[in-house]
Amino acid sequence: MIITTHSESETADVGRRLAQRLEAGSVVLLVGDLGAGKTALVRGLAEGLGITPEEVSSPTFTLMQEYRGGRVTLIHVDLYRLNDAREIDDLGLEELGLDSVLAIEWAEKLPRPIADAIEVRIEHGSADERRLTMTGAQI
Numbered sequence: 074m075i076i077t078t079h080s081e082s083e084t085a086d087v088g089r090r091l092a093q094r095l096e097a098g099s100v101v102l103l104v105g106d107l108g109a110g111k112t113a114l115v116r117g118l119a120e121g122l123g124i125t126p127e128e129v130s131s132p133t134f135t136l137m138q139e140y141r142g143g144r145v146t147l148i149h150v151d152l153y154r155l156n157d158a159r160e161i162d163d164l165g166l167e168e169l170g171l172d173s174v175l176a177i178e179w180a181e182k183l184p185r186p187i188a189d190a191i192e193v194r195i196e197h198g199s200a201d202e203r204r205l206t207m208t209g210a211q212i
Contacts, residue, residue: 076205077198084110084195084203085126088117091191094211095122095174097145100187102180105195110203111178114193115149118176122147131178137164139173146173158184 078084091101091114101118103111116126123143130138131151140147148169155161161184169175177183180192191209198204 074207076207078110078203078205080201081110081113084113084205085117085120087205088114088119089121090117091193091207092118092121092174095145097172097174098170099174099211100170100190101174101176102183102187102190102192103176103178103195104181104192106197109195109197110205111195114195114205115147115176115178118174119143119147119149122174137169148173148175150175150177152177152179152182155182 076087078087103114105111112129112131116129119129119140120126122145124140124147128140129149136151136154138149140149150164150166152161161182166175166177189210191207191211194206196204
């Protein structure tokens with residue numbers, strides 16, 4: 074599925090709609106350049122899960138944020154600063170995601186694929202335009 078958005082709020086809206094399909098154990102892999110809108114999409118996921126979207130910030134320096142209070146916990150991971158597959162494995166993402174929705178930014182750094190994950194590729198267009206390509210069994 075390919076969706077074109079024209080603002081950060083439209084990108085977040087895609088996340089809100091996607092969240093309706095997610096449940097504990099769902100994994101969303103986010104791929105895109107810096108500033109593409111990955112965190113905006115996660116804000117929408119949070120809101121769609123019943124979590125206050127203003128709580129969501131990019132976990133670039135903390136690597137991982139956990140957001141509770143919605144119908145399911147959201148774990149937001151940012152792999153941008155990790156370059157070693159062992160560091161990524163040490164995060165224990167498979168176990169963390171069992172009882173929550175797991176959203177992983179810079180997912181292309183994962184050492185191996187995650188089964189049944191939804192992948193969202195976000196590409197810059199002109200001005201604020203973004204092209205989101207979503208693939209996976211739940212799409």
